[in-house]
Amino acid sequence: MRSLLITLILAWPLSAAAQAPRMSEAAAKDAVYRIVQHSGLLPTFTVREDATIKNANAYIKGRERIIAYNPTFIASIIDSSRTDWSAVSILAHEIAHHLLGHTLAPSELHPGDELACDRYSGFVLFHMGATLQESLAAIAVAGNVHGTRDHPPKHARSAAIQQGWEEAERMSERRDAVPLKVDIAFQYVVRFAGDDNTYYVDAAGCLVWFNDHAEPIEFGACTRLGEGAFVFALNWEDQEFFVDARNIIWRQSVNGMQMAVGRIEPYTVAK
Ligand SMILES: [Zn+2]
Incomplete structure (x- = not known):
């Protein structure tokens, strides 16, 4: 040239x-x-x-x-x-x-x-x-x-x-840079009422949050439960939530009442 x-x-x-x-x-x-x-x-x-x-x-x-x-x-x-x-x-x-x-x-x-x-x-x-x-x-x-x-x-x-x-x-x-991937294999999207953040459940069952630099922070776990009223348990630190078959997240209040506090959705949208 x-x-x-x-x-x-x-x-x-x-x-x-x-x-x-x-x-x-x-x-x-x-x-x-x-x-x-x-x-x-x-x-x-x-x-x-x-x-x-x-x-x-x-x-x-x-x-x-x-x-x-x-x-x-x-x-x-x-x-x-x-x-x-x-x-x-x-x-x-x-x-x-x-x-x-x-x-x-x-x-x-x-x-x-x-x-x-x-x-x-x-x-x-x-x-x-x-x-x-x-x-x-x-x-x-x-x-x-x-x-x-x-x-x-x-x-x-x-x-x-x-x-x-x-x-x-x-x-x-930067030849070793991770290529930008649009399709990351998450299992679920997790949202709590009153919280603008979006959380994800990754393939390993970890609860993940991403900062503005797209760096993942694993902060909890999503565990599939056996028999019973709830399908999943979400945990981090001393927090514990349960997810029912309709994907609603429940938390048990101090007086034993169950309160709906959020939703999870499958990450992959059905076509
Ligand atoms: Zn000039």
Whole structure:
């Protein structure tokens, strides 16, 4: 891909070496297409060469999401950074402004937005095959990509790119990660009245709760009973509940009264 981009981007005029190189719209469109591909999205951006802007810009016009760039600016960045990845990273930064919704309120400039876009560019460039140095190339020579107002310092922007790049690297190296499984073999879903949490009975008969990081906490047991009025017993610590054949959870109060306190449901829904 690199050699192809170099061919596309650096259309050096053979006879006029003194002329500045340009970045063709074809090259920019190809780069944007590849960046968006790595986001798993369909490209819905209009890429536009625009000599009237200083460097690069993302904005919405009508219903179009536009990425505009000054071809001479991009080419000079490529020239001084000595890598075409610098052009890719600038375009990735602009794409991020659209993807993160910044272009919906264009008058508001937030330094955090800039860092978020830098982080995204590092993330996506890792996936496209760029080294960390190549991902940092544009910021190293340009500092600020578009304008100067409200932009975070160069070292912060470099740090953001590096953070995104390293995050992508970590994710790609986590080969032993447990694959995301939608269909986990639970036996029952357990709900108690007045409690918004959902509990599960796993295949081993454990009562399980999940925190917001989806980490399971086993906190009790669900035991199938033999003969009698109740089918299951639910226990944890000094708590004890019984489940009848209609899936209602009962607790025995201090005065011996049975109170319905919840329900269990089979985890698998009958089709
Ligand atoms: Zn920006």
